[in-house]
Amino acid sequence: MTPLDYDYLQKILKERSGLMLSSDKKYLLESRLLPLARKMNLPGIPELVQKMRSGSESTIRDVVEAMTTNETFFFRDKTPFDHFKNSVIPELIKARANRKSLRIWCAAASTGQEPYSLAMILKDMAGELAGWRVEIIATDLSPEVLEKSKSGLYTQFEVQRGLPIQMLVKHFKQVGTMWQLNADTKSMVQYRQFNLLQDFAPLGKFDVIFCRNVLIYFDQATKTDIFNRLMKANEPDGYLFLGAAETVVGLTDAYRVCPQRRGVYLPNVGAARAPTATASLLAPSLKTSAVAGR
Structure with missing residues (x-):
């Protein structure tokens, strides 16, 4: 070369x-x-x-x-999922008591382990969420990994990485040498092809955004632009989850650190932000699918 x-x-x-x-x-x-x-x-x-x-x-x-196409596995890094289950969702259940709906976006979802981890958590909280409308939208650039995600079918090696045995038994059934996610849990996640360089507006607003372990591959200007646009897609009292090696510090004031919760950030609504360069960053040849309501 x-x-x-x-x-x-x-x-x-x-x-x-x-x-x-x-x-x-x-x-x-x-x-x-x-x-x-x-x-x-x-x-x-x-x-x-x-x-x-x-x-x-x-x-x-x-x-x-x-x-x-990057590596992923169930409940990766564990701590963010503990925060999601034990504090973020209970807080949102109180805050959204009147509308009884939650919208969650998993950006760069790869082969589906992250959104399905969230789906299993929410499935296990069915009592607290009875009568609620819960949407999990998972997006990725690659149609190939999205097809694998939609199947909900994983190898023994894949389910052994991070997935507690009790959740495997509860949410999966064995099919030959593979493991198939139960249809009711799988149906909680909607998949869309989407490029993070595109306009987020068609996706709507989200209570929780998971954008983990992808921004480390971008340069500083692109990271800043994405953070600023993520904030606009986040509800004012919503949450952003980043990967263990990622931070907003020194890049944008669109988010602030959530105290006592590693990897969790809060929208800094009304903060002055550097102008974004969305128009110049959009990838014109990669079109997004319309996402109803999200």
């Missing part, structure tokens, strides 16, 4: 997904793109880049998907 090829891939990934690929990530490119090249019966990455340069949108899309 020539330096020109690498520069081209950096540019495409930044434009289409926001992913910033530093100069020392050649190994990552090779590990993700060599299997894709072989799958397409191409000798290597240079030929893959040549096909992209020729204007093959499907190849560009496949490359972006290959580079942005």
Whole structure:
């Protein structure tokens, strides 16, 4: 792979997904793109880049998907899910007692373990949420991972990673060597293809937003822009959950740290914010599906 090829891939990934690929990530490119090249019966990455340069949108899309599909597992990092169950949802049940509805967004949901973790928690709180309308919208850039998510079908290895045995037995049934999420729990999550560089307005407002372990791949300007737009999509008394290695500190005043809750942030409604650059960041070739009410 020539330096020109690498520069081209950096540019495409930044434009289409926001992913910033530093100069020392050649190994990552090779590990993700060599299997894709072989799958397409191409000798290597240079030929893959040549096909992209020729204007093959499907190849560009496949490359972006290959580079942005990230690892996930059930109840990842555990603590945020404890906060969600033990404090955030009880507080929202009190705050939303009149309207009896909750809307939750899992951004960059990958293969579905995060939104299904939330669904299992809420399913187990059915008594407190009787008569409520609960929506969990999960979005991701990749149609491939969304299809896996919708199936709710996981390997033994996948369910062993973070999923307590009692929840496995309660919410899954074994199908051969795989584990199938129960239909009633699976139906709690709606999936949509969506790019975080797009306008959030069509998604509506959310009481809780999970945007974990994805912004670490973006540059500072893009992170700031996304945080500012997330705040507008968050209810004023809502919550934002970030990954363990992520923070808003030094990037935006659109959110403030939630005391005693690691990884949880509160909208800083009315705070002065740096102007966003949404229009220049949008990925015109990647269209979002309409999401009713969310």
